Amino acid sequence: MIQTPEEPLGPRRVIGTPSPAPRAVDAQAEPEQPAFSADPPNVQHAKNAERLVAALFVLAFLAGCGFIAAYIGLEVGSSTIPKGGNDVVAVLRSNMALGTSLAVALLALGTGSMIWVRHLTPDIEIAEERHELESAPEDRRAFKRDFAEGAAISQVTRRPLVRRTMLLATAPLALAPLVLLRDLGPLPQTDLRHTVWKKGLRAVTLGGLRPLRPADISTPGSMITVIPEGYQDNDNALAKAGVILIKFGPGELHIPTNYNGGTLVSTMNWTIDNIVAYSKICTHVGCPVALYEQTTHHILCPCHQSTFDAANGANVIFGPAARALPQLPLMLTSEGYIAAASDFTQPVGPSFWERG
Amino acid sequence: MSSIISRRRHPAAGYAAVAGGLVVAGVLYSALSGGGASAATAAQDQSQVSQGHSLFLDSCSSCHGLDAQGTSQAPSLIGAGAAAVDFQMSTGRMPAKDLSAENERKPQTEFTQQQIYDIAAYVASLAGGPSIPSASQVSTSGANTALGEELFSTNCAQCHGFAGAGGALTYGKNAPSLNASTPTQIYEAMLTGPEAMPVFGDGTITPAEKKDIIAYITDTRTEANPGGFSLGRTGTVTEGLLGWLGGLGFLVLIAMWLTAKRRDGHVKAESEQHS
Numbered sequence: 001m002i003q004t005p006e007e008p009l010g011p012r013r014v015i016g017t018p019s020p021a022p023r024a025v026d027a028q029a030e031p032e033q034p035a036f037s038a039d040p041p042n043v044q045h046a047k048n049a050e051r052l053v054a055a056l057f058v059l060a061f062l063a064g065c066g067f068i069a070a071y072i073g074l075e076v077g078s079s080t081i082p083k084g085g086n087d088v089v090a091v092l093r094s095n096m097a098l099g100t101s102l103a104v105a106l107l108a109l110g111t112g113s114m115i116w117v118r119h120l121t122p123d124i125e126i127a128e129e130r131h132e133l134e135s136a137p138e139d140r141r142a143f144k145r146d147f148a149e150g151a152a153i154s155q156v157t158r159r160p161l162v163r164r165t166m167l168l169a170t171a172p173l174a175l176a177p178l179v180l181l182r183d184l185g186p187l188p189q190t191d192l193r194h195t196v197w198k199k200g201l202r203a204v205t206l207g208g209l210r211p212l213r214p215a216d217i218s219t220p221g222s223m224i225t226v227i228p229e230g231y232q233d234n235d236n237a238l239a240k241a242g243v244i245l246i247k248f249g250p251g252e253l254h255i256p257t258n259y260n261g262g263t264l265v266s267t268m269n270w271t272i273d274n275i276v277a278y279s280k281i282c283t284h285v286g287c288p289v290a291l292y293e294q295t296t297h298h299i300l301c302p303c304h305q306s307t308f309d310a311a312n313g314a315n316v317i318f319g320p321a322a323r324a325l326p327q328l329p330l331m332l333t334s335e336g337y338i339a340a341a342s343d344f345t346q347p348v349g350p351s352f353w354e355r356g
Numbered sequence: 357m358s359s360i361i362s363r364r365r366h367p368a369a370g371y372a373a374v375a376g377g378l379v380v381a382g383v384l385y386s387a388l389s390g391g392g393a394s395a396a397t398a399a400q401d402q403s404q405v406s407q408g409h410s411l412f413l414d415s416c417s418s419c420h421g422l423d424a425q426g427t428s429q430a431p432s433l434i435g436a437g438a439a440a441v442d443f444q445m446s447t448g449r450m451p452a453k454d455l456s457a458e459n460e461r462k463p464q465t466e467f468t469q470q471q472i473y474d475i476a477a478y479v480a481s482l483a484g485g486p487s488i489p490s491a492s493q494v495s496t497s498g499a500n501t502a503l504g505e506e507l508f509s510t511n512c513a514q515c516h517g518f519a520g521a522g523g524a525l526t527y528g529k530n531a532p533s534l535n536a537s538t539p540t541q542i543y544e545a546m547l548t549g550p551e552a553m554p555v556f557g558d559g560t561i562t563p564a565e566k567k568d569i570i571a572y573i574t575d576t577r578t579e580a581n582p583g584g585f586s587l588g589r590t591g592t593v594t595e596g597l598l599g600w601l602g603g604l605g606f607l608v609l610i611a612m613w614l615t616a617k618r619r620d621g622h623v624k625a626e627s628e629q630h631s
Contacts, residue, residue, distance in 0.1 A: 088582075092580060114614060118614070205560060207510055207511075207565070208507070208562065208565055210562075212560065216557070216560060217557070217559055218557070218559065219555045219557045221549045221555045222556065223554035223555070223556075224556070224561070290510075290511070291525065293529070294549055294554045294555065295551060300525060300526050318526075
């Protein structure tokens with residue numbers, strides 16, 4: 001045991017441990033004993049811990065080297081993958097190697113540090129005193145004096161004309177960012193109320209881009225997604241113009257209704273041969289609804305389970321959607337292809353503030 | 357690590373072997389049955405229909421009616437076509453194990469493929485309907501897999517998931533996984549619209565497009581599928597979630613343990629040594 005009560009700042013002080021000043025109190029209470037001893041209670045135990053920590057640090061070093069080696073050695077670029085190799089497998093292999101080596105390195109480093117702290121450092125309690133946050137009175141007086149001096153030297157209190165014009169000069173600069181917000185637009189105007197469908201615009205399959213005759217969709221229970229012809233590369237148009245065509249058997253389709261302007265109208269003459277066209281955009285938050293069950297005639301939205309009854313004007317029968325799916329009026333072109341008879345008569349997709 | 361990945365791909369190889377076997381069976385069948393309209397074939401067809409009819413009377417007519425006209429328990433099969441019979445029976449959905457609206461895929465243990473073809477021939481003889489696609493109709497050689505992906509995303513993915521893993525429908529029904537489906541079964545399902553599935557006839561999705569879709573479904577199975585529980589090829593999302601939630605909780609516990617006061621025994625041992 002090292003007895004150093006007379007030398008509080010002895011050579012055994014270690015960085016990170018508290019100043020030995022409070023020890024004076026302890027020394028008075030138990031003068032023959034130091035506040036803490038850096039010597040471990042169990043020498044053999046400490047030696048084992050030291051070796052373990054060193055081994056973990058060496059492991060962390062090796063794993064860190066492995067990380068660098070994996071980064072350099074395991075290429076993922078398609079140009080460097082051997083012929084016949086799989087990009088996905090290469091990325092998977094690289095990720096595994098990088099992740100494993102980094103995890104081992106960090107875990108070994110952390111575990112080593114923990115064992116170091118818990119088994120090698122002396123067991124002492126540290127109290128940190130709180131201090132007044134307020135500055136010393138002389139500092140406060142000096143600051144007040146400096147401030148008044150600065151104000152006097154700058155003449156800002158004596159020359160109101162300069163002071164006021166300076167404030168005037170900064171006012172527009174402060175307001176400028178608010179003006180810039182204007183350019184976040186333009187506002188959608190009436191875009192939310194209209195789609196690109198118009199009278200005579202043919203419906204084509206998405207993917208195949210073929211126009212359809214009623215005979216192409218003649219089996220009851222058929223369903224297909226169609227888009228307006230010529231708009232396959234216009235994502236802004238497609239975002240609102242997606243339509244599903246559903247073919248019903250004789251007598252399965254109830255006379256559908258739809259809002260035309262503000263009034264509910266019968267829309268049986270919007271169908272062709274028991275083929276009905278509904279917007280594919282859910283009226284809740286706009287997910288594509290094409291999950292059609294031909295046995296129940298339900299159209300289910302996979303996002304929030306809004307369910308529409310396709311045989312009954314696509315009315316909502318379950319879920320958070322507030323309105324039926326808008327129906328697209330259909331007509332036949334002179335060549336006998338299915339086309340729109342007009343645009344949708346109400347806005348498609350989710351509600352918006354000014355929808356009414 | 358490469359051995360792990362190659363081992364992971366073994367199940368897909370199994371599916372491919374099954375699919376290949378069924379394609380071979382289909383080729384044999386078409387070679388046997390599709391040999392033109394000679395009198396011999398017609399007689400063979402007629403005997404097949406009569407064999408199918410007797411099988412139908414034994415095993416199907418109690419629900420579907422003696423003339424396949426349907427009963428209150430099961431739909432009419434008039435006009436259903438050979439493709440619908442082959443799909444329902446080769447996937448084990450028929451004979452049904454109960455009278456629910458939805459039948460799950462199960463191994464077909466009661467009928468041989470030849471008996472299924474016999475019953476299909478009988479049902480087709482009633483009023484036509486979609487016929488079983490030939491091996492060349494479901495062959496994916498030269499198919500446009502990229503277009504198949506687009507068509508699958510547009511028409512199939514909302515129910516079956518973007519990689520064919522299946523998904524939920526309304527009121528407890530579900531769209532099955534396509535992982536075990538053979539190309540012929542996929543083709544037949546599109547053609548006939550089994551159960552809640554809509555019909556995708558040749559007018560809306562052409563035979564060539566059906567091949568593209570089959571190519572996308574079967575190609576996807578052979579792609580690397582990282583992660584354990586991949587949620588229909590979503591990737592290592594479940595592992596990531598577990599890593600974040602479990603890992604963060606573990607780190608909190610470690611931090612609590614690290615900052616906890618040491619047990620008294622340790623201090624006592626120390627003070628005993630001092631005294």
